[in-house]
Amino acid sequence: MMGIRLFAAAIIVYRKFSTKSIGKISYESPKKVYKSRKKKSYDDNNNKPKWTDQQEKIIDAVKRHKSVFITGSAGTGKTFLLNHIIKLLRKQYKPSQVFVTGSTGVVACAIRGQTLHSFAGIHSHKCDKEDMLRCVLLNRKASSRFRTAKALVIDEISMVDAQLFENLEFVARKIRGDDSSWGGIQLVVSGDFFQLPPVKSKRIGDDDDDKQFAFEADCWDSSFALQVELTKVYRQSDPQFIKFLQNIRIGKLGEEEEEYFKRLQSSAAMDSKAMLAVQVYPMNKDVSRVNEERMKSLGDEAFVFKAIDSGSDIKRCRKQLDQATPSELSLCLGARVMLTKNLNTWRNFVNGATGEIVDFSRIDAVGVGDEDKDEDEDIDTDSNTEEKDIATICQDGLLPVVKFDSGKTKVIEPVTWQVKDGDNIVAERKQLPLTLAWATSIHKCQGKTIDFIKADLSNAFEYGMHYVVMSRAKSPEGLFITGLDPAKIKAHPKVLCFHEKKLASEKDEKPEEDSTTAPLAVSRTKFHFSLSEFLQNRP
Numbered sequence: 001m002m003g004i005r006l007f008a009a010a011i012i013v014y015r016k017f018s019t020k021s022i023g024k025i026s027y028e029s030p031k032k033v034y035k036s037r038k039k040k041s042y043d044d045n046n047n048k049p050k051w052t053d054q055q056e057k058i059i060d061a062v063k064r065h066k067s068v069f070i071t072g073s074a075g076t077g078k079t080f081l082l083n084h085i086i087k088l089l090r091k092q093y094k095p096s097q098v099f100v101t102g103s104t105g106v107v108a109c110a111i112r113g114q115t116l117h118s119f120a121g122i123h124s125h126k127c128d129k130e131d132m133l134r135c136v137l138l139n140r141k142a143s144s145r146f147r148t149a150k151a152l153v154i155d156e157i158s159m160v161d162a163q164l165f166e167n168l169e170f171v172a173r174k175i176r177g178d179d180s181s182w183g184g185i186q187l188v189v190s191g192d193f194f195q196l197p198p199v200k201s202k203r204i205g206d207d208d209d210d211k212q213f214a215f216e217a218d219c220w221d222s223s224f225a226l227q228v229e230l231t232k233v234y235r236q237s238d239p240q241f242i243k244f245l246q247n248i249r250i251g252k253l254g255e256e257e258e259e260y261f262k263r264l265q266s267s268a269a270m271d272s273k274a275m276l277a278v279q280v281y282p283m284n285k286d287v288s289r290v291n292e293e294r295m296k297s298l299g300d301e302a303f304v305f306k307a308i309d310s311g312s313d314i315k316r317c318r319k320q321l322d323q324a325t326p327s328e329l330s331l332c333l334g335a336r337v338m339l340t341k342n343l344n345t346w347r348n349f350v351n352g353a354t355g356e357i358v359d360f361s362r363i364d365a366v367g368v369g370d371e372d373k374d375e376d377e378d379i380d381t382d383s384n385t386e387e388k389d390i391a392t393i394c395q396d397g398l399l400p401v402v403k404f405d406s407g408k409t410k411v412i413e414p415v416t417w418q419v420k421d422g423d424n425i426v427a428e429r430k431q432l433p434l435t436l437a438w439a440t441s442i443h444k445c446q447g448k449t450i451d452f453i454k455a456d457l458s459n460a461f462e463y464g465m466h467y468v469v470m471s472r473a474k475s476p477e478g479l480f481i482t483g484l485d486p487a488k489i490k491a492h493p494k495v496l497c498f499h500e501k502k503l504a505s506e507k508d509e510k511p512e513e514d515s516t517t518a519p520l521a522v523s524r525t526k527f528h529f530s531l532s533e534f535l536q537n538r539p
């Protein structure tokens with residue numbers, strides 16, 4: 001009798017927890033993860049992130065309706081802070097009055113906004129101010145956005161050029177009939193000019209006097225009440241590595257750095273982890289070639305995942321969504337993949353996390369569509385995908401199971417990318433948040449944290465490329481570089497000058513104005529490195 005009871009109990013337990021995978025791997029389904037999850041905690045008392053003084057200062061200024069420029073080296077929490085500020089702004093004004101933009105499609109999708117071009121309703125910005133104004137006035141929706149906006153957020157400003165910034169400021173003033181800076185729109189701009197420059201900008205060494213960076217726009221200074229450089233680095237914790245990266249950022253590769261770099265390389269060559277590393281290339285064609293070759297070499301059956309696109313403006317937004325996630329994704333067992341969204345930062349399932357497909361699980365075996373979002377404040381998924389959508393995306397009825405390099409295994413469900421116009425969702429794509437990860441491009445890895453990264457930098461052609469690649473790694477053990485040409489480790493002279501002269505000379509607080517949106521005095525926090533010292537000692 002006892003034996004029968006035990007047997008029945010075993011069957012119940014099996015039915016309840018069986019994953020029914022096509023392979024033999026066992027893993028937690030989303031439902032089980034959900035049940036066993038504890039609340040994430042940044043701060044034991046109130047479950048909120050602990051802001052640094054600099055971050056607090058910015059938050060405070062935003063609450064007082066000031067326009068701010070947030071800069072800082074990679075991993076100092078610019079995007080993290082920006083996401084918090086977007087929430088604040090949406091409470092401060094109406095959500096429909098807050099426009100969130102990014103300089104490229106990838107950036108825009110990452111912060112659930114639209115590209116700056118799309119906000120302004122323009123295709124090209126290579127025109128003069130008056131022409132751009134005419135173009136925007138002819139576009140009813142774009143003019144209405146300029147009129148409605150109370151706040152405009154621009155992420156990754158380093159890739160926005162001076163002419164566009166200047167033109168948009170002019171257009172905002174004219175359309176709103178308000179002569180104050182940006183026609184009174186509160187501006188929140190974030191980015192690091194030492195990272196990737198505007199597209200089709202000058203190559204390394206090819207410098208002239210044309211305006212290129214947004215900070216060269218005539219209206220730059222008057223656009224902000226506060227310009228702050230965040231200095232606490234969160235992504236890396238090794239002080240020596242942080243110092244090395246800071247020097248690469250400003251183009252300094254002296255004896256000390258070369259020595260450090262050599263040590264990095266000698267340990268890297270021996271490291272088996274190099275096999276896991278994402279190979280980063282400056283050119284897209286190399287990325288596609290490597291990924292395709294590696295997929296073919298596996299020779300396994302590939303399953304195709306087709307995205308579902310929808311929304312009133314999907315035609316116009318398709319290109320932006322394509323930059324964020326492919327409309328068709330082929331995956332097979334053994335494929336190296338990378339997450340393209342933060343799913344759960346607490347469990348380290350973050351944008352950039354890499355792993356391998358170890359199994360495919362049947363859709364009906366996992367509790368899809370019910371991963372909680374609320375517990376993870378900074379989760380990037382916009383909405384849960386309904387089961388019928390999942391069946392459409394996963395036509396073979398299978399979901400990939402990824403064993404991440406962190407050791408954790410997870411069934412990956414489709415998530416949603418949205419393009420928002422104010423608070424209107426104008427386009428959506430539902431797709432798996434995965435991309436092949438034997439290789440990726442430097443442009444695609446900007447903004448990501450990658451555990452093991454391997455780059456051949458012999459073809460690097462733009463300022464900032466070396467720094468962007470190296471600063472993705474969390475530790476020196478995760479960084480494998482070849483083709484390093486010290487002569488190419490350079491910061492753009494104009495960026496150095498901006499940081500040294502313009503920002504540093506504006507230390508003094510000018511009296512703040514009371515107007516909620518007027519351009520105010522520029523102040524800034526102290527720089528964390530002495531640039532003048534560096535410039536004097538530059539080899």
Ligand SMILES: Nc1ncnc2c1ncn2[C@@H]1O[C@H](COP(=O)(O)OP(=O)(O)OP(=O)(O)O)[C@@H](O)[C@H]1O
Pocket residue numbers: 042049050051052055072073074075076077078079080081192234235345446447448471
């Ligand atoms: N105040 C904070 N408390 C806890 N974690 C933080 C805080 N600020 C930032 N972080 C963490 O720091 C990491 C890096 O942040 P983030 O990606 O925003 O940096 P970034 O400056 O935008 O980097 P990049 O320039 O490379 O895009 C993230 O994992 C984020 O969660």
